Amino acid sequence: MLRDNIREVFSEAKERGWVMEPQTKTLLSLAGMDVPRFCFARDVGEAIQFANEITYPVVAKVVSPEVIHKSDVSGVVVGVRDDKQLGEVFAGLRKIRGFQGIIVEETCRGIELIVGMKMDNQFGPVILLGMGGTAVEIYKDAALRMAPLCEQDTESMFKSLRARPLLEGYRGAAGVNIDELKRMLLVFSNLVMEFGKEVESVDLNPVICNASRCVVADARIMLAKL
């Protein structure tokens, strides 16, 4: 079943070379990963209706087949407070090239991690867990393992991060739900094993983890070049 969904999403994305956020999140959700409640809104009315359903503040993000890195084009707005602001944000995002609509989603708070997959020529699918956010490539605090992961791998990945104390709760700040983090790594591992060679890499960045959930706040699948 999941395999059919994967095939369908990949064939739609083939020409573009990457799978857009709404479709990626739908796949992740079907596989059993936690994603924010979201809606792919084509018009402002739809966006406002959904925002009221999940209650403000919400996150608004551009959906465009021409934009791989949304933040590079100011395509992400967080902390949208009310209908009026959402209307303005919609109008602003509409100007971005290739605009198809926006994602409206619930606001999640917590520690930002990155979870990813890279198809390695010598080793096949390799999974990464690291501290996420925009500084990810500066600190490079990450653990790598060959997929599929076993439970022991998920444990050793989290333990090997320099930021481990932050995840466990540091100086009074709440830690993250480690069991949930490990579970999501295993689910992700199973999913990427289904992908096969069609996929070049996957970025789940950020994955927002708090004391109760590990939520994939943004996600992208890059397909292998033909």
Place this chain on the structure above:
Amino acid sequence: MNLKRLFKPETMAVVGVSLTNESHPANVVYNKNRLRYPVSVFAVNGKGGSIRGETVYKKIQDVPAKIDLAVIATRAEIVPSVISDCIEAGTGGAIIVSGGFAETGLTDLQNRLVSIAKESDFPFIGPNCLGVFAPGHMDTFFIPGERLVIPDRGKVAMVSQSGGILVDHMVKCAAEGVGMSLAVSIGNKALIKELDMLGYFKDDPETDVITFYLEGFDEDEGRAFVVAASECGKPVIVLKSGKTPRGTTAVKSHTASIAGDYEVFSSIMAQYGVVEATDEFEMVAFAEALTCYQRSIQGKVAIITGSGGHGALATDTCYAHGLSVPTLSQSAQAELRSSVSPTIRDISSFANPVDLTGSAIDDDFMAVVRSVSKNDDIECIIVLLLPYLPNVTMDLGAKLSLLYQQEGKPIVAYVPHVDKYRMLVEGFMLNKIPVADSIEDAVHMVEAMRRYKSC
């Protein structure tokens, strides 16, 4: 593919022996095996003839014996026909020393060899390789014997893409007293690759530890390699070159940008319990330690010395390598104190590192090592043994080795490797206790056990 006749031949043919040029690689191989090794050797050359009264056969089919191993050192373009001859003659396998294949762009010629061999399930090493060195059995390196430093026969197998690196490792093994079962240079690894070698050594009773110098794997080969290594039941050590990235291309994915090729390699080796050495000295130290102790530890070390400074340096080095030097419990310290000579009871420190001072005698070292061997909080003992301590004898190596035989807790020794202290060093080495020639090296040996995951 059965590699037994190839690696343990009773008969060898050297193809390409020159009638006029004694320094031709084939002649070097022919001469050294004839003169120094128990294997029966025959010379082959397309023209036939004789060399110093021995027949040179025109074809391998003409040799009046069933040949186990053909060493081929002819021009590249005739190698395919020589391989066909070998197959027709029922030869067990070949080592193709000749260069001039994929490494010079002649991939088609190399592919022809592979397809001829595969069709008949015929194993060959190379091409473009030094071949095989088996101490006391055979040597297909085209390096004159007097130029080689030859390690003792032992339990470490070495596989290398590069022949030069392999010869260099042999020098270091010999210097450290690490014995080898087989050294194989796989060159272009057209047919027999690392994975095949792993499979062979897994079942080779003469090999306990398998080492690889790697440049890279082919597609998906890395995956198969680590899975096989983790299941092979023997420690596998790797040394990798090509760790630095070849310039950055525009990377669209964060994951791909953080997960560089070497980071991926190194992480996966650790994940599967393959012991990665960062340089050739570590490689030899790891091999020595894992030959003696094929077990994995978490890394809790006791350091026993007669010099406080050595103890402190070793402690720092342990922590830098992910090992710990836990303070011994009060009761354990009291037990140590009561076990040593009265003269050093009040001047020694027993917390760990244990410093018995320059006044310690053999019996003090023995008593402390015995007591720590029984301590469940400690997994391994580093004994820093300074032979210039006036009351320590040259017998202590052998005595401590015996203690290991009784107690079963791994001991790693450090003794400066100079001729004057040779007897002390051999006291350890001959009794299978790894002995390092620096503090750093001793710590590496313990680290090898921490990195190895036995299945």
